[in-house]
Amino acid sequence: MPKLLATLFAAACLAGAAALPSASFADAPLQKQQAPGWQRMMVGDYEVTVLSDGTVKLPVAQLLKGDPARIGEALKRSYLGEQVETSVNGFLVNTGSKLVLVDTGAGNTFGPTLGFLLQNLRAAGYRPEQVDEIYITHMHADHVGGLLSGGTRAFPNAVLRIDKRDTDYWLSEANMNAAAPQMKDFFSAAQASVGPYAQAGMLKTFEGSTDLAPGIRAQSAYGHTPGHTVYVIESQGQKLVLWGDLMHVAAVQFEDPAVTIAFDSDNAPAMAQRVAAYTDAAKGGYLVGAAHLAFPGVGHLRAAADGKGYVFVPLNYSSLR
Template sequence: MLNPLKRTLFAIAAATALASAAHAAAPMVKSPSPGFFRLMVGDFEVTPISDGTVDLPVDQLLHQKPEQTRATLEKNFLKVPLETSDNAFLVNTGSKLVLVDTGAGALFGPTLGKLLQNLKAAGYQPEQVDEIYITHMHGDHVGGLVHDGERVFPNAVVRAGKADADFWLSQANMDKAPADKKGFFQGAMASINPYVKAGKFKAIEGNGELVPGISAVAEHGHTPGHTTYMIESRGQKLLLMGDLIHVAAVQMDNPQVTIGFDSDEKAAYAARKQVFDDAAKKGYLVGGAHLQFPGLGHLQTQGKGYRWVPLNYTQMR
């Protein structure tokens, strides 16, 4: 039996231990929420899906003085390398499940390649995807099509602009490309060819509707066959514009600034101006592959450039 003094000391020690435990800091989780968002465009459910982010030395990539890029980023509380989103968009029309772009897969390192886990977190399985529309065949848009050489989306038909397919899937073009550009061809071939072999690839040869409510519109320049996709339901529109813009903080104010990834700089700028002018005039929603996730918003003209108005956060109702 403990004497009264020892019992008192024991009780104080126990109470102190419990109080310390109760006030201890909870462990840090250090992981983000699943990268998906959701909205309705008319009767269509649209789910932007994050493939992750990648740090880009945009001061070396944009075609203006590096110090000018760095100064603009600093004014926007950003820095180089710029953490850049890589977005895809899943569209459920009610009769078709269509994925626009697929992220980088294993082509760009561990900070990307998250599309599949986020697609599943959003409530879908890769086997459910009916069609995949590729804006262009750069690796950060097609890499998610395959895993270890096998098709990730076994039931999907993949579609992309014919000019992109003719260019990036050509062995002759890869052979004559500079050494630092060959990887673009290798990534496209590794990602697209398994679908070609399975009879699951179909080139887009002109503008027009692919499935009811989703149309392809050629906007060449960034690549030879770069294609945008217009989603339309009950009078509401969303244009998925791929890589018409990469660095909003710079290129909204100065849309003439192009980037080293552009195949044809003049055509890329012309496509951006044409699309942005139309979106600003008509007020429809746009989605960009490299705008900050979820990459959705509206455009307004502002001086010689544009103002980006991110979509207001909304719940599904």
């Protein structure tokens, strides 16, 4: 090893051999907070910054739809219980000519453990007014709630892009009135979050798979919601696919992609989209990112050795640019 490291190692060994007096620091309060939640990586020439909105505990054993015994066993194998502290992630893509945010987190719609995306965006060196466009995977509150701050547009200069199927569904008063009581809050949150952008003429919908910016493509993945969309980022032969909510509980759904969740608008197509996405990612070897993978939620997928399900391989941490 280098001479300096060898010297330090030897000194540490000698110090450890000596008995040291104990010290008490009982008056030091627990900090109970993490470092700012952002993680940066390059995809070709594009800089991608993952932004944490925080975490929220979900009763996943009740929400997931599949064999309860197998779901419980999968959770135990990952040292998880019936409730899982679930990440909510957004993705900021700097192409050099455009700053694009994919999903905005929950804002103030999900309680005090979420709503930190704006804070982490600033900690990462950006300002909300610098965001040129916002691409929404779907209009559930934990993806659009962060569009607002203090009742006004959090991103005053950003054009908001959403698949028309989702806006047609969630912005419809008729659909909200016809919805089950437990779903009405989903509609009201979506309408409150997106409404100010529509009123300002900053909401621009698209229909189906389409190119939105150089190197960024919307790809339809309908099922979780009527207009659920994933976003494909490509630069210099490298690729990152942002899955939105094609994955909620990694410990269960990578092993068995057929497991769905109560939040799905239509379970069958949601499951089919998940299976297709996992198969393609494992075959293509490209990077994937998801809103509810444990932060920072980016990595690769490979087929399991037994041919059943998939294994997620988190991206190796790098401090280099």
